[in-house]
Amino acid sequence: xxxxxxxxxxxxxxxxxxxxxxxxxxxxxxxxxxxxxxxxxxxxxxxxxxxxxxxxxxxxxxxxxxxxxxxxxxxxxxxxxxxxxxxxxxxxxxxxxxxxxxxxxxxxxxxxxxxxxxxxxxxxxxxxxxxxxxxxxxxxxxxxxxxxxxxxxxxxxxxxxxxxxxxxxxxxxxxxxxxxxxxxxxxxxxxxxxxxxxxxxxxxxxxxxxxxxxxxxxxxxxxxxxxxxxxxxxxxxxxxxxxxxxxxxxxxxxxxxxxxxxxxxxxxxxxxxxxxxxxxxxxxxxxxxxxxxxxxxxxxxxxxxxxxxxxxxxxxxxxxxxxxxxxxxxxxxxxxxxxxxxxxxxxxxxxxxxxxxxxxxxxxxxxxxxxxxxxxxxxxxxxxxxxxxxxxxxxxxxxxxxxxxxxxxxxx
Ligand SMILES: Cc1cc2nc3c(=O)[nH]c(=O)nc-3n(C[C@H](O)[C@H](O)[C@H](O)COP(=O)(O)OP(=O)(O)OC[C@H]3O[C@@H](n4cnc5c(N)ncnc54)[C@H](O)[C@@H]3O)c2cc1C
Numbered sequence: 001x002x003x004x005x006x007x008x009x010x011x012x013x014x015x016x017x018x019x020x021x022x023x024x025x026x027x028x029x030x031x032x033x034x035x036x037x038x039x040x041x042x043x044x045x046x047x048x049x050x051x052x053x054x055x056x057x058x059x060x061x062x063x064x065x066x067x068x069x070x071x072x073x074x075x076x077x078x079x080x081x082x083x084x085x086x087x088x089x090x091x092x093x094x095x096x097x098x099x100x101x102x103x104x105x106x107x108x109x110x111x112x113x114x115x116x117x118x119x120x121x122x123x124x125x126x127x128x129x130x131x132x133x134x135x136x137x138x139x140x141x142x143x144x145x146x147x148x149x150x151x152x153x154x155x156x157x158x159x160x161x162x163x164x165x166x167x168x169x170x171x172x173x174x175x176x177x178x179x180x181x182x183x184x185x186x187x188x189x190x191x192x193x194x195x196x197x198x199x200x201x202x203x204x205x206x207x208x209x210x211x212x213x214x215x216x217x218x219x220x221x222x223x224x225x226x227x228x229x230x231x232x233x234x235x236x237x238x239x240x241x242x243x244x245x246x247x248x249x250x251x252x253x254x255x256x257x258x259x260x261x262x263x264x265x266x267x268x269x270x271x272x273x274x275x276x277x278x279x280x281x282x283x284x285x286x287x288x289x290x291x292x293x294x295x296x297x298x299x300x301x302x303x304x305x306x307x308x309x310x311x312x313x314x315x316x317x318x319x320x321x322x323x324x325x326x327x328x329x330x331x332x333x334x335x336x337x338x339x340x341x342x343x344x345x346x347x348x349x350x351x352x353x354x355x356x357x358x359x360x361x362x363x364x365x366x367x368x369x370x371x372x373x374x375x376x377x378x379x380x381x382x383x384x385x386x387x388x389x390x391x392x393x394x395x396x397x398x399x400x401x402x403x404x405x406x407x408x409x410x411x412x
Contacts, residue, residue, distance in 0.1 A: 210239060
């Protein structure tokens with residue numbers, strides 16, 4: 001057997017755990033916060049965080065980075081530094097699957113046994129929801145016109161595309177459903193328009209929104225599109241995609257056909273395929289999320305396996321701040337479970353900043369909590385606080401917010 005294959009079947013190189021081992025799959029906002037708060041809640045836990053990437057790169061504030069308002073050092077941070085500071089172990093590996101009977105996680109660097117498993121692998125694109133079923137075309141679409149909401153390397157492509165754009169139509173799509181970071185596609189349109197203005201580009205940003213209207217801070221984004229970027233942004237709501245020709249660069253909606261010179265195509269999303277491949281996805285769920293207890297986050301038939309972050313099944317806004325505040329609560333739930341106790345449910349908090357203008361950075365913000373509605377048996381928005389005007393104070397607050405979050409996950 002080739003050594004690389006044999007490695008899959010042996011135990012990963014980790015010291016024997018000194019306490020119950022919690023394995024966390026995914027070192028994004030959810031997994032990183034979970035690892036830190038599990039160790040804080042219960043220093044006896046042996047926590048292992050696994051991510052396939054060598055370093056963390058933040059999506060929040062990445063739109064500001066596209067316009068050089070923050071640099072790469074601001075967005076990227078070391079998993080190892082976080083692990084050393086907070087007393088857990090970071091393993092750079094791809095998780096291939098897990099077995100709930102023997103409580104083992106299979107990775108490309110070996111097998112890791114767990115007492116508790118937290119799945120925080122984030123999202124994937126679901127091109128089939130816009131009628132593109134052929135995996136070869138999906139791959140081409142992903143490489144040529146990445147959406148910039150799944151992997152950090154998409155962001156590098158997008159920045160290069162924006163810098164190279166000279167004239168014509170730059171297409172942006174906004175997906176339907178509970179997609180990752182509601183405000184970010186509209187924010188990106190504003191940032192791109194500001195950059196085109198700065199460089200005197202004769203072009204248009206065509207936004208084809210699969211929703212009937214702007215999904216968050218509607219009045220404010222409409223105002224920004226008209227007042228600041230009326231000559232650059234063409235916003236088209238209710239634009240369900242009906243066809244796409246990559247060679248001719250045309251896109252069809254129910255009633256129209258548009259040509260474009262370049263594009264960022266953000267399709268609807270789904271939970272990571274890891275859940276479906278492990279047989280825990282609910283076949284009735286559009287986003288292929290797992291069947292979990294809505295208050296405790298564990299699988300309905302397994303209190304040792306938890307699903308958090310953007311892969312969760314609860315309809316909370318998919319945001320880094322949501323994932324961070326949720327992880328603090330779920331770390332308490334797991335700690336309590338290990339001690340045979342219970343903790344009372346509390347809502348995650350969503351906080352989202354949106355850059356609207358640059359030079360200097362001007363932003364607006366949105367904060368929300370959730371409550372459980374006994375009548376509908378589902379979660380609904382509770383308190384909402386929106387600052388729907390963009391200014392320099394909002395821009396500075398967005399930087400301070402991100403600094404505070406990075407400090408929490410990496411340095412404190
Ligand atoms: C442009 C943009 C702007 C945004 N702005 C904001 C904002 O202002 N505020 C806010 O709160 N949120 C914002 N967000 C949303 C935020 O980035 C996400 O909600 C957050 O990243 C979700 O965290 P997560 O840990 O669930 O998923 P992720 O951050 O995607 O992390 C998942 C991790 O799992 C790893 N992984 C997946 N599968 C495997 C596997 N099989 N093996 C090993 N590792 C694996 C991945 O490498 C990844 O590191 C923004 C997003 C974008 C794209």
